[in-house]
Amino acid sequence: MKPLSIVILAAGLGSRMKSELPKPLHKIGGKPMLEHVLQSARTLNPTKLVVVFGHRGEALKEAFSDADDITWAEQKTFEGTGDAMRYALPYCVPESNVLVLYGDTPLINPNTLTELVGKLESTDLAWLTATMENPFGYGRIIRDHNDHMISIIEEKDANATEKAICEINTGIFATTFTFLYNALPKLTNQNQQNEYYLTDIAGIAVDESINIETISEDPERIRGVNDRIQLAELEAYYQREKAKELMRNGITLDKPETLTIKGTVQNGFDCHIEANVVLEGHIVLGKNVHIGTGCVLTDVVIGDNTEIKPYTVMIGASVGKNASVGPFARIREKSQIMDETRIGNFVETKNTHLGHGSKASHLTYLGDAEIGEHVNVGAGVITCNYDGVNKFKTTINNGAFIGSNSSLVAPVSIGVDATVAAGTVVAKDVADHALALNTIEAKRISDWERPAKKKS
Incomplete structure (x- = not known):
C-alpha cells in the first residue's frame, strides 16, 4: 500500500467572519473546525499530515501546539488554492497518494475519505462531488457526453448554462504525488479572480487522458464556512445529527x-x-x-x-x-x-x-x-x-x-x-x-413597637 500524505488548506483570511480569530478556530460542536478535520484525517493513518497556514498563523499553530503529528507549511503569498498547494507539496512524501482537505469544512465523513483514496488504485485523480438544489457560490462539475468529469468551472467564471448545473465541486480530492507534482506548474491565473485554482488540475488530467473517478457525498457533510450565518447553519446540522x-x-x-x-x-x-x-x-x-x-x-x-x-x-x-x-x-x-x-x-x-x-x-x-x-x-x-x-x-x-x-x-x-x-x-x-452549640441566648424585649413609615 502506498504511503498517504494529507494536506489541509487553512491559510485563508476569513474576512467575512468579521473576527480576529483565524477562521479554522471557530467552533462547531465545541471544537475548532480544524480539529474536526484533523480528527477525520487521522482515521486514515497518514504518513504525513500537512496543514497550510497563513493569516494569523501563529494563533492557529498555538491552538494545536500539542499535536506533534502536524507538519506546518506557511503560505507566504496568497494567490489561490493552487498557490497554497505549492507550499505544501515539498512536505508531502514522494511517490505517496495525496488527499486534499480544507480547514473550514469540518464535517467530512472519514469513510468517504477512505473510499476516495481507494479510487487511486485505478486512476491518478479521484474527486468528491455533491448535488445541491441551490448550488450558488460553488464551482460546477462539467461532464462530457459519456458522463465523465472533465473540468470544474467556478461560479464567477460560469455562464448561465453552467450555473444551472447542480453537481458541485467540494474541493476535496485524492491524487498521486507524481501527477500533482507535474500538474502544479501548469496552473495559470487566467480567470476572474486572477488566482491559481487548484481545481484546474481536473482539466490537466483530462488533457493527459487521465480518467477522473468521482464519489458523491451528502451536501451537508461538505459545506464550508465563510461567515457566521454558515457557521450557525452547520452547527444546527451537526446538533441534529448528534x-x-x-x-x-x-x-x-x-x-x-x-x-x-x-x-x-x-x-x-x-x-x-x-x-x-x-x-x-x-x-x-x-x-x-x-x-x-x-x-x-x-x-x-x-x-x-x-x-x-x-x-x-x-x-x-x-x-x-x-x-x-x-x-x-x-x-x-x-x-x-x-x-x-x-x-x-x-x-x-x-x-x-x-x-x-x-x-x-x-x-x-x-x-x-x-x-x-x-x-x-x-x-x-x-x-x-x-x-x-x-x-x-x-x-x-x-x-x-x-x-x-x-x-x-x-x-x-x-x-x-x-x-x-x-x-x-x-x-x-x-x-x-x-x-x-453556641450558648448565646436571644435577647427578648417586651411590648416592642415596630418602626412606622412617616406620613408625607
Whole structure:
C-alpha cells in the first residue's frame, strides 16, 4: 500500500467572519473546525499530515501546539488554492497518494475519505462531488457526453448554462504525488479572480487522458464556512445529527432541536433528557438516568436511576446510583456524590465527597469536604474552607447532623453521630456522639413597637 500524505488548506483570511480569530478556530460542536478535520484525517493513518497556514498563523499553530503529528507549511503569498498547494507539496512524501482537505469544512465523513483514496488504485485523480438544489457560490462539475468529469468551472467564471448545473465541486480530492507534482506548474491565473485554482488540475488530467473517478457525498457533510450565518447553519446540522445518534442509542429526547452536544456521550438504556440541555466534554450516563430542563453537564459520570433536576450545572464530577441532584444545584470539580444521596436546590459542592445516603437539601456550600454516610446537612450550612490564602478540609463523619445556618470553620472534624445545633459556628473538632452549640441566648424585649413609615 502506498504511503498517504494529507494536506489541509487553512491559510485563508476569513474576512467575512468579521473576527480576529483565524477562521479554522471557530467552533462547531465545541471544537475548532480544524480539529474536526484533523480528527477525520487521522482515521486514515497518514504518513504525513500537512496543514497550510497563513493569516494569523501563529494563533492557529498555538491552538494545536500539542499535536506533534502536524507538519506546518506557511503560505507566504496568497494567490489561490493552487498557490497554497505549492507550499505544501515539498512536505508531502514522494511517490505517496495525496488527499486534499480544507480547514473550514469540518464535517467530512472519514469513510468517504477512505473510499476516495481507494479510487487511486485505478486512476491518478479521484474527486468528491455533491448535488445541491441551490448550488450558488460553488464551482460546477462539467461532464462530457459519456458522463465523465472533465473540468470544474467556478461560479464567477460560469455562464448561465453552467450555473444551472447542480453537481458541485467540494474541493476535496485524492491524487498521486507524481501527477500533482507535474500538474502544479501548469496552473495559470487566467480567470476572474486572477488566482491559481487548484481545481484546474481536473482539466490537466483530462488533457493527459487521465480518467477522473468521482464519489458523491451528502451536501451537508461538505459545506464550508465563510461567515457566521454558515457557521450557525452547520452547527444546527451537526446538533441534529448528534441528537439522532443519542436517540438511536436509547435516549429519549423531549426536544431534540434544543439539545446542545459539545463532546461525546456514552449511555445505558432508557435515559431521558428534557429540553434545553447542554452536554459538554465526555458524558457517561448509566441506565434510566433522567436529566431535567436547562441542565449544563460537563465531563460528568452519572449512575443508574439517578435524576438530575432542572437547571443544575455540573462540571468534572460524578454522581452514584439512585441519587437526586437539584433543581438549581451547582456540582463543581472533583465532587463525588455517592449512591442514594440527595443534593437539593441552591446547593453548591466543590472537591467534596458526599457519602452513601447523605443529603444536603437546600441553600448550602460544601467545599473541600469529606462527608460520610447518612449525614444530614441542613439549610444554609457553609464549610468555611478558605482563609484568604489557603484552603482547608472539613470532615463530617457517618451519621452526623448539621443544623441549619451552621458554619464549619476548616480545618475541622465532626464526629460520628455528632450533632451541630442550628446557627452554630464550629471552629474546633466535635467528638463522636457530642452536641456542639453556641450558648448565646436571644435577647427578648417586651411590648416592642415596630418602626412606622412617616406620613408625607
